[in-house]
Amino acid sequence: MAKIVVIGGTGLIGTKVVAKLTEHGHEAIAASPNTGVNSLTGEGLAEVLAGADTVVDVSNSPSFAPADVLDFFTTSTRNLLEAEAAAGVTHHVALTIVGINRPQNIPYFAAKTAQEKMIRESAIDFSLVHATQFFEFVGSIADISTAGDVVTLPGALIQPIAAEDVATAVARTAAGDPVGDIEIAGPETFGMDEFARRALAFRGDPRTVVRDDTAPYYGARIEERTLIPVEGAQIFPTTLEEWLPLNPPRG
DSSP states (O other): EEEEEEEETTTTTHHHHHHHHHHHTTTEEEEEEGGGTTTOTTTTHHHTTOOOEEEEEEEOOOOOHHHHHHHHHEEEEEEEEHHHHHTTOOEEEEEEETTTTOOOOOOHHHHHHHHHHHHHHSSEEEEEEEOBBBBBGHHHHHHHTTTEEEEEEOOOOOOBBOOHHHHHHHHHHTTTTEEEEEEEESOEEEHHHHHHHHHHHHTTTTEEEEEETTOOOOOOOOOOOBBHHHHHBBOOOOOOOHHHGGOOOOO
């Protein structure tokens, strides 16, 4: 079985990926600043990548300020690719986002686009897993769009996915041969406002959700279909109705 190093392996997706790979007999190593591995500074990379076949990058920037997030993804990806080349890694897997190659002005997406470009231009074979928005972020989406007791969101379409299903897709990809680009999504399409409205109603949240198609999404206007997958995407089964009872809001 393969040695697979998971960068960001102690986070939301990373912990699940490590568990799934371990369950299937792989040597899965959780690498993060908490374990002495920092892709941004390069600390610990050479040591953890020794003998590795595959690297999975599910790390995320600690700051979402435009300059910070761009620096994080470009610097950490450069450090990873250089360390992987030196260690003889043959497969680089990165979790990225559906829609970043479509017209939009979201700084986070621009940073992920820069990351993807570096991966595509490296000599290491790669798999890019493009995921739709996670169910897990419905609360934060509502929170950043709240004024008083009103949540204002556009009706742009999303096809959200459970983090557990994302981890399944990433682990499956890491255990296989490089595939280039794939897209993954959940089974249902909602307007963004409807996504938040259903979740808040189920949780007994008293806020009112209002649709306004001029409202920003993470600081930028988006078109109706920017965030939904293309035909041929891998569709995972978990519905919002199934996910909500198992995932109360974090207090």
